[in-house]
Amino acid sequence: MSYDRAITVFSPDGHLLQVEYSMEAVRRGSTVVGIQGKDCVVLAVEKRATAKLQDDRTIRKIFSIDDSTVLAFAGLTADARVLIDRVRVEAQSYRLIMEDAPSAEYLARFVAEIQQKYTQRGGVRPFGIATLLTGLDPPNQRPVLYQTDPAGTHSRWKAQVIGGNNAKSLREFLEKQYTADLDEAAAVKLAVQALMEVVDSGAKTMEVCVVRTGGKREMLSESVVQSTVQVLEQEQQAAQQQQQPVE
Amino acid sequence: MDTVIGVQYKDGVIIAADQANARSILIYQSNLDKIKQLTSHSAMGVSGPNCDLVQFTEYISKNLQLYELRHEGTKLSTKAQANFCRNELAVALRKGPYQVSALLGGFDLTTQKPSLYYLDYMGTLQKVPFGAQGYAQYFTLSTMDREYRENLDETAALDIIGKAIHELQSRFLIKQNNFIIKVIDQDGVRVHSQGADPADT
Numbered sequence: 001m002s003y004d005r006a007i008t009v010f011s012p013d014g015h016l017l018q019v020e021y022s023m024e025a026v027r028r029g030s031t032v033v034g035i036q037g038k039d040c041v042v043l044a045v046e047k048r049a050t051a052k053l054q055d056d057r058t059i060r061k062i063f064s065i066d067d068s069t070v071l072a073f074a075g076l077t078a079d080a081r082v083l084i085d086r087v088r089v090e091a092q093s094y095r096l097i098m099e100d101a102p103s104a105e106y107l108a109r110f111v112a113e114i115q116q117k118y119t120q121r122g123g124v125r126p127f128g129i130a131t132l133l134t135g136l137d138p139p140n141q142r143p144v145l146y147q148t149d150p151a152g153t154h155s156r157w158k159a160q161v162i163g164g165n166n167a168k169s170l171r172e173f174l175e176k177q178y179t180a181d182l183d184e185a186a187a188v189k190l191a192v193q194a195l196m197e198v199v200d201s202g203a204k205t206m207e208v209c210v211v212r213t214g215g216k217r218e219m220l221s222e223s224v225v226q227s228t229v230q231v232l233e234q235e236q237q238a239a240q241q242q243q244q245p246v247e
Numbered sequence: 248m249d250t251v252i253g254v255q256y257k258d259g260v261i262i263a264a265d266q267a268n269a270r271s272i273l274i275y276q277s278n279l280d281k282i283k284q285l286t287s288h289s290a291m292g293v294s295g296p297n298c299d300l301v302q303f304t305e306y307i308s309k310n311l312q313l314y315e316l317r318h319e320g321t322k323l324s325t326k327a328q329a330n331f332c333r334n335e336l337a338v339a340l341r342k343g344p345y346q347v348s349a350l351l352g353g354f355d356l357t358t359q360k361p362s363l364y365y366l367d368y369m370g371t372l373q374k375v376p377f378g379a380q381g382y383a384q385y386f387t388l389s390t391m392d393r394e395y396r397e398n399l400d401e402t403a404a405l406d407i408i409g410k411a412i413h414e415l416q417s418r419f420l421i422k423q424n425n426f427i428i429k430v431i432d433q434d435g436v437r438v439h440s441q442g443a444d445p446a447d448t
Contacts, residue, residue: 060319064316064319064320065316066316085317088313088316088317089313091316092309092310092312092313092316093309095309095312096305096306096309
């Protein structure tokens with residue numbers, strides 16, 4: 001129990017407890033789903049209910065890092081703001097020096113390296129966030145999906161969930177449902193379907209962002225999300241009704 | 248040696264610059280674009296040694312880009328951009344100066360107004376209706392002063408630029424064949440015309 005005071009020490013069984021605790025902080029954050037489609041990546045975030053007097057337009061979970069790079073996080077909002085600012089500066093610095101856009105992998109690696117650094121320095125605690133970062137892959141400008149975690153690892157995913165208590169079961173759901181080469185509509189539908197497992201139904205509880213080949217990105221309007229939700233609800237009802245008559 | 252000319256009109260700003268990249272008796276290229284686009288609706292025509300032109304303009308444009316990304320898409324006004332440039336020039340002046348003189352033109356979407364700013368390498372900043380940098384000042388300011396009036400339209404402003412360029416080509420010792428002219432208005436920054444390098448044709 002005393003191995004969680006200073007971050008620099010391992011516990012006798014080889015655990016970095018502070019890192020594991022920060023992953024708990026991620027679990028307490030709101031859910032983010034990322035899906036890689038054929039020519040797009042979809043990021044869908046859970047919008048938790050805000051206080052009545054709060055202006056919810058100022059609560060943002062999906063951030064632009066660069067012209068074609070978008071990041072969503074789960075965990076401590078304040079920690080996210082610091083990391084996002086660092087990676088924004090790095091993206092511009094890369095553009096200034098290389099006269100070229102940084103790839104998604106470069107930026108994901110940059111975020112992960114900072115997160116790792118904070119697990120190996122005295123007097124600091126790790127960042128309590130995991131990120132899903134989507135950006136373009138240099139050769140063909142197709143969007144790709146990367147994840148980083150408080151331990152400082154980064155990896156590429158076809159579909160991934162971070163944050164929320166149900167991340168594990170959602171990941172299993174995605175493993176069953178995911179197919180390669182989804183078109184944009186199918187990818188959005190799958191992302192919304194995954195989120196619907198954890199949030200109250202309705203477009204007001206979700207925010208969906210699509211990044212397309214070539215770098216164009218779009219925050220889907222509430223009406224588009226709502227119609228996807230409605231289609232999924234109808235399909236669910238139809239599936240339930242089909243099961244019932246067999247008695 | 249470099250020429251940069253700018254004229255503000257009712258709905259925008261026009262900036263023109265010569266396209267020569269030369270040192271001593273050698274012309275390296277005749278198709279250099281010395282009007283760097285900073286944001287979607289602003290551009291800066293610059294004069295000075297090539298290294299400083301490139302370093303300064305790229306540094307400014309990337310920092311302006313970073314500002315927009317950091318502040319969720321809020322665009323800086325042209326006045327703010329010009330003051331940022333001036334501050335960078337002033338701070339660098341006593342450390343490692345940028346020998347860059349510029350004309351910064353922009354169109355503010357929020358106020359729907361264009362503006363033009365004169366900056367020089369010592370940290371001067373002045374909002375002007377028209378201006379010039381380099382030797383061109385001696386040749387063109389009088390013509391522009393006579394022709395300029397409030398609420399010009401784009402054609403009239405281009406005509407003034409044309410007259411200024413004509414004056415240079417008649418009376419300026421250094422032959423500047425190619426000029427690049429850019430227009431900044433509500434729709435952003437676009438190239439109106441430019442010359443080609445003889446080696447390319």
